[in-house]
Amino acid sequence: MTGRLAELVRALGARIVDNWIWRLGFACRFLWFTLKESGPSFRRFHLTIREIYFTGVLSLIIILVSGLFVGMVLGLQGYDTLVRYGSSEALGVLVSLSLVRELGPVVAGLLFASRAGSAITAEIGLMKATEQLSAMEMMAVDPIARVVAPRFWAGVISMPLLAALFSAMGVFGGYLVGVRLIGVDEGSFWSQMQAAVDFREDVLNGVIKSLVFGIAVTWIAVYEGYDAPPTAEGVSGATTRTVVTSSLVLTALMFRGR
């Protein structure tokens, strides 16, 4: 009985060490190499620009549309609650603070992980599976410098911008529903928002948050791609792991950030 229990504990420990601690160590080394090799990717910045187009610009539709609707929902539900206490003019404050501080970075991060993160993982994983990375290495070009670093930096640069756009669209959505549709006073909607939202405490905090989320999501995405087993199941598994791990990490980071 104790033997079986010990066996079980041992198996559990082995799984945790193999699946988590080893991989975390590798991921950290990988991040270090990526940062070390980032010099060349800045010198040939057109590579990073190209990736910003793929990760940032092509994510715009989903970010803008979701931002608008999240804002509209906030406007509607926020009004419903606020009006009971006779403070419906504070709708602007509610919408903007929830977006800028929390929902903007987090929801944009989740969308970014599933739209751009998965694409990065799949692309790098398939490049590995089709030996493009080995070929690059045989041509004396470091794939971390040429393939990974530009994608990493593109994600880190895009994410705060996307989160900002998400929040902006959300505020606009709240305005559409609150002011245009329901008829909250336009002047107090904007002026209360302006008075209550602090640039450093709220806006800058949100930007920093989204930057951290961007680093986390893109790091996970490039690592999973580079580490993917070079098979069809390997790449599909890695893509799934990117989305799942990023979402969990974002949630954890969100509560650390409080």
Added chain:
Amino acid sequence: MATSNLVEVQNVTFGYDERQVLKDINLVVPQGKVVAIMGLSGCGKTTLLRVIGGALLPDRGEVRVAGRVVNKLSDSELFALRRRMGMLFQFGALFTDMSSFENVAFQMREHTNLPESIIRDLALMKLQAVGLRGAADLMPSELSGGMARRVALARSIALDPMLMMYDEPFTGLDPISLGVIGQLIRRLNDSLGATSIVVTHDVAEALELVDYVYYMSAGKVEFQGTPDQVRAAGLSSLRQFVYGEPDGPVPFHYPAPDYRQDLFAQ
């Protein structure tokens, strides 16, 4: 001796985990020659090629290319040496996000400061050498298997390497493409003054093409000689390989428990 052999592999042993893939391999590739490494699938040919290219480190022994010990070089020295090596991968491994032209120009852009107009001329010349100048603007997905292999060949000779390595260059090609690739390997080797290693199990094509053959089996060099010596060899496993006999010293069946027992047990 050392100057006339571009590649020298001495007592190289290599294993993945416990499984030994290369067992005490010795071989030399003389300057200017085309040498084939032949053997069954899974006998360690490709692994050997990777060891020579410095992508894998041998557990024991050493690999010399142009007088330098590959497995003792630092990363930057290895990269410097690799600029003078070309490798054709089994399925070409073209960069799928670039056109044929960009694929060929890749190394020139990465490793030289040549102006764009010269890079353009050079890349077109390489494509012309493999007969695909007209396909310069096509993407890899628009190329047939044989064409992709030829573009990859043009890419690997982009910087006029001293050593060309071919990993299964004939796999999955139709007879015409196969002949074309074979001819190109020979012609490019002779006109570039390069040295070539061809890893293959395509016996007929290889014996027509190469100067010398190493035959590997289960991680060891079993036989070496000129193509004529290979054809005449008495070694039974080599005979089976050369003439494609289904059963012989290399069994048709993967090792398994007794068939009757397997079927009728319980």
